[in-house]
Amino acid sequence: MAQQSAEAIEAVIDKYSRHVNPGLAKLLQFGGFGDVEVEAEGCVVTLASGAKCLDFLGGYGVFSLGHRHPRVVEAVQKQLHRMPLSTRAYFNEPQALLSQKLAEAAPGSLQYVFYSNSGAEAVEAALKFARMATGRTGFVAAEGAYHGKTMGALSVTGREKYRKPFLPLIDDVQFVPYNQPEALRRAVTENTAALLLETVQGEGGIVPATPGYLAEARRICDAAGALLIADEVQTGLGRTGRMFGVNHDGVTPDILTLAKALGGGVMPIGATLYTPEIGLRVFGENPYIHTSTFGGSPLACAAALAALQVIEEEGLAHAAEEKGIWLKNRLQEVQERTGALRDVRGLGLMVGVEFELQDVAELAINGMARRGVIAGYTLNNPRVIRFEPPLIVSCSEIDTAVSAFAEAVEEALGMLEGVEAL
Numbered sequence: 311m312a313q314q315s316a317e318a319i320e321a322v323i324d325k326y327s328r329h330v331n332p333g334l335a336k337l338l339q340f341g342g343f344g345d346v347e348v349e350a351e352g353c354v355v356t357l358a359s360g361a362k363c364l365d366f367l368g369g370y371g372v373f374s375l376g377h378r379h380p381r382v383v384e385a386v387q388k389q390l391h392r393m394p395l396s397t398r399a400y401f402n403e404p405q406a407l408l409s410q411k412l413a414e415a416a417p418g419s420l421q422y423v424f425y426s427n428s429g430a431e432a433v434e435a436a437l438k439f440a441r442m443a444t445g446r447t448g449f450v451a452a453e454g455a456y457h458g459k460t461m462g463a464l465s466v467t468g469r470e471k472y473r474k475p476f477l478p479l480i481d482d483v484q485f486v487p488y489n490q491p492e493a494l495r496r497a498v499t500e501n502t503a504a505l506l507l508e509t510v511q512g513e514g515g516i517v518p519a520t521p522g523y524l525a526e527a528r529r530i531c532d533a534a535g536a537l538l539i540a541d542e543v544q545t546g547l548g549r550t551g552r553m554f555g556v557n558h559d560g561v562t563p564d565i566l567t568l569a570k571a572l573g574g575g576v577m578p579i580g581a582t583l584y585t586p587e588i589g590l591r592v593f594g595e596n597p598y599i600h601t602s603t604f605g606g607s608p609l610a611c612a613a614a615l616a617a618l619q620v621i622e623e624e625g626l627a628h629a630a631e632e633k634g635i636w637l638k639n640r641l642q643e644v645q646e647r648t649g650a651l652r653d654v655r656g657l658g659l660m661v662g663v664e665f666e667l668q669d670v671a672e673l674a675i676n677g678m679a680r681r682g683v684i685a686g687y688t689l690n691n692p693r694v695i696r697f698e699p700p701l702i703v704s705c706s707e708i709d710t711a712v713s714a715f716a717e718a719v720e721e722a723l724g725m726l727e728g729v730e731a732l
């Protein structure tokens with residue numbers, strides 16, 4: 311695609327300001343993202359100005375296979391020419407094949423799948439299934455958790471700032487500090503329908519579950535007769551170095567949610583996996599009790615099926631583990647050199663860098679964008695820059711991104727010193 315003029319870029323941004331979201335348009339420009347994305351392949355995004363960027367944000371986990379993985383594109387093209395959407399009157403084969411594949415990959419007896427189009431919808435289904443399967447109303451979730459912005463998912467999202475304008479939400483929700491089993495023991499009771507946890511808190515600041523935490527959560531739920539929901543919308547399908555985040559603790563949840571990477575970076579799709587016992591209680595009397603018009607379309611399922619095959623055949627979970635260690639080592643060198651980082655942490659290729667000062671994080675993201683590397687902060691903890699590149703990233707691409715990061719941090723520190731000296 312030919313490079314576009316500054317006027318053409320400005321025209322797109324202007325339409326965002328007039329017709330999409332003026333605040334967002336300002337924020338993106340201020341953050342160093344005042345360009346238009348036009349093409350992408352692998353780890354590289356091409357902008358209208360002609361600049362090429364390394365994608366280390368990875369669509370918050372969407373682009374695990376990189377952009378436009380050829381096998382996913384081919385599967386989608388084939389399905390597109392046959393039948394992209396379902397009549398919903400008949401069965402469709404891509405959905406049947408994908409469901410079998412997910413059931414084989416998932417731990418324990420998570421052998422049924424409900425399909426939707428996003429992470430929040432996958433969580434909505436999980437919450438409704440938990441209430442119906444247990445006949446209880448309460449939920450326990452973690453402070454800092456992020457589960458989406460629909461009314462139900464927002465109700466269990468652990469950040470006041472996003473919940474408050476929409477109150478009253480589901481009010482039977484108790485929030486507990488993450489990684490504290492003692493708090494779970496107090497909160498999960500015979501009124502709890504489900505405990506909902508991420509296996510690595512993504513928007514909460516890339517906080518991995520401490521070893522044993524999820525296993526203890528499982529025991530606590532079993533003792534109280536509550537369900538355990540693992541929200542793997544961001545951590546699922548290899549991102550953390552295992553197929554699922556729960557695999558690190560050898561835990562089988564009762565319900566597991568997926569989205570983001572499931573569509574292979576090409577199609578949107580959400581999935582809620584559940585056990586036969588839950589299936590019987592939720593859908594036993596009425597198979598239409600929870601539905602979605604577009605969920606599980608042949609096109610999305612064909613993309614997801616190809617994505618799962620690539621993740622397995624290319625060993626992307628293992629790649630995430632190895633490249634994650636490489637990335638963390640490089641970032642730790644920056645920590646030693648600059649002293650500006652409070653922490654470098656993460657699992658697999660879900661890595662976060664926490665700064666002493668929020669200002670440094672914001673300036674560093676801007677500086678990285680100017681140096682051709684896309685990164686972002688975590689929504690519920692803006693002191694943390696996240697690195698979630700495609701799992702196909704090379705070590706040399708990691709080195710390039712970390713060099714840009716180091717330069718951007720040093721530049722940010724210099725700017726802040728300058729401001730202080732004024």
Ligand SMILES: Cc1ncc(COP(=O)(O)O)c(C=O)c1O
Binds near residue numbers: 370433459541543545
């Ligand atoms: C763990 C988790 N759950 C749910 C969601 C919501 O997904 P979506 O934005 O597709 O609705 C997200 C999105 O970041 C997430 O990280």
